Amino acid sequence: MSGQLFNMVAKRVLKDTAKKNINSKDPYFEEVAVYGRDGRPTGRVKKQKKGIPRILSQHDGKVLKKVRRQAYRLDMSLFNCCGIRFGWSSVIGIIPIVGDVIDLLLAYRVVLSCCHIDGGLPESLKYRMFFNIMLDFGIGLVPFVGDVADAIYRANTRNAWLLEEYLIKKAEAEQQLREEKERANNRTHGQRPPLARGEGPGANGEPVPKKSFWSSWSRGRDSSQHGQETGIVDVEQGTWRPPQYSEHGAAHAGRA
Template sequence: MAAPIASFIGKRILKENVANKFGQEDPYFEHVPASRLGRAFGKKTQRRRKAIPPGLSDNDARVLNRVKRRAYRLDYCLFNLCGIRFGWGSVIGLVPFFGDVLDAVLAMMVARECQRIDGGLPSYLHAKMVMNVIVDFLIGLVPFVGDLADAVFKANTRNAILLENYLREKAAKADRARTRSQRGQSHDRQVDLSLPEEFDRYQNDTLEP
């Protein structure tokens, strides 16, 4: 069983992480350039909690924040080794089989928390999150190599990003619908300060005379 799983890790999982910044997509914190903080001296960046996308209901914002925080604790919070961040999930997974089972249970709890948003998750998105947890569990069964690949794959972070992207698009659709219903009236597009490029554009516009 180990050989097919190891082959799957090599051919798909590790290659896939090029788009995921090799496991460096921190779901909860970001390093903000000093230029965005109005500072020219001192540290070049400052670690700050990521902003929540605009237009979310209070419940959706709370759920997203909890999911991102739990993903950070399970995938990132402990230490950095060879450029890979490790969290409690990675440490728990070092215990053969039982650790992998517990790690999968914790990941399923994160996926279940995602369903608490208003209206719940679409079935296709929930299935994708569950599949991420299953893949994470399977690759973790391979001794050592699987544990390392598990730390790179980061199912919880992937699911947190899936949830954030879905809620961002959900809020954008609601904003577009509100714009159509208010034709003829002035309507300002919501600025998403959780996106660095929008933050910079907004800051430049407000600073211009």
């Protein structure tokens, strides 16, 4: 079982390496173009610390920033030789055996920092990170050539990029889930509950059909004509006045 798991993780790591060279990217700094006062690019670039993706939570952002800094110090912080960046990991690894063990412990410390994110690391991602540092440890055991290969492989930088990709995917999934819940709540509060049987304005709790404008208008006109033809009853005097007709034939109440 452990052998199958190791093979699966190894294939996944090799697939990531073939897909994109994540160990060549600086995990802590980025290069940005420099613009002049007229707003046009000058052709120069400057290095600045990478920003934390806004979609991440405050705690996960702090963990990612710490892991980036640790990976940069171990893999790229010291000097550049023949296009290869060297950090403390390569320098410590020059010491036979002891230096490689110390390098392994420092890389393990980076993985432990990754585990402090909200919810912890999934087991599959944790195994991939462990595979990276163990492969880096095995390469570093070869004298001198192993140290150069160690500087090229950069296990800590790989793990920092794996953590960043996982955090972004997790934050996007959580945001999508929150949006779906909000839409569901809006639909729930926006609908009226169905009427119970016998509670509605209809006879059996059924809604009364809507009345058209013409039916209401004709009914109001009929009642008006009926009142004009029957005259007006004076309640206070107890008398009835017959309707009087004008020259146009329209009925109106007589004056007392």
